[in-house]
Amino acid sequence: MLILKEMKRIVLPQRVCSDSNGYSFFAEMHESISSAFSETIIIDFSLNGWFEANLSAILGSLLSKAQENFNNILFEKLPVKQREILSRNHFLASFGGEKLDDYNNTTIKYRRNRLTDDKLIHHFLSSDLLGKEEFPKLSSAAHKEIERSIFEIFSNAIIHGNCEFVYSCGQYFPRKTPPRIDFTIVDLGNTIKYNTNNFLKAKLSGKEAIEWAVVENHTTKPKEGNIPGGLGLKIISEFVKLNKGKLQIVSSDGFWELNKGVQISDSMKYEFPGTIVNIEFNLDDASFYYLTVEDIEDIKF
16 A cells, blocks of 8 residues: 655745744744644755745754754755855754864854753854854953843743753844844743733733743743843843844744833734743944943943
8 A cells, every 4th residue: 555645844934034924934834834743844945035044043943943843844846045044054964964163153053952062052152143243242250241131041941941951043134124033032932921920810912922031030931049030131121222133932822022212012923832032132332341340231332
């Protein structure tokens, strides 16, 4: 008897960017493949002309989850430009593809980390992200504190999300106006909506839950000594405001963004099965950043 293996085809849109449309696409993709078991999932790039490589973190998280359900992943009709960048950031290599050297030094490699990889995470945050020559100038103390703040996003993704892995990837866009680095962190654990409603005994929507969670000192995790249990966004939010950068959070059906100091939030049609944090750093910034006091307070320039 001949048995035909079932297939699911995910056709990427013409542009997949770090914006609400891009995140909605990934939430819809999850909806489409979440029930797949022992199938072939085809990621079809035939219509795609632009894929922001930092979003490899999101795509990789969903495909890794699909592999746990014994699904086979295939990439079809990858344009040369997309194939090259996804090989240079080592995304394709994680799914059986090729790995190329990043001779342009524009990628922050695709990674899947456990919290026990703390030394490795600190190292690549310090060298590959904050240590880039184009990154705004930081004092040693400011560098350490921003690094610690981003690491807290990793650790809280695992602690709050109750998951094993955190996915990350970044990309330097030197030709954009202004030039920027986008760095994306993803987990597929408990959503902010789930944790917040469970803690508050409430029925907040996804966007309402994120709005609650980003308020300083709001946390669903008990404090451990003097260590706060929130999302770890205080310092990075302050830096992004001064830097005229961007901070985005997606969880469940909620989308929240801090863009040049202005907050917006919205609801999405489909739910993302975890949390995405994307940080966009503006590189057209000649300021020098330092801490007003050395024991981790406000960032000034």
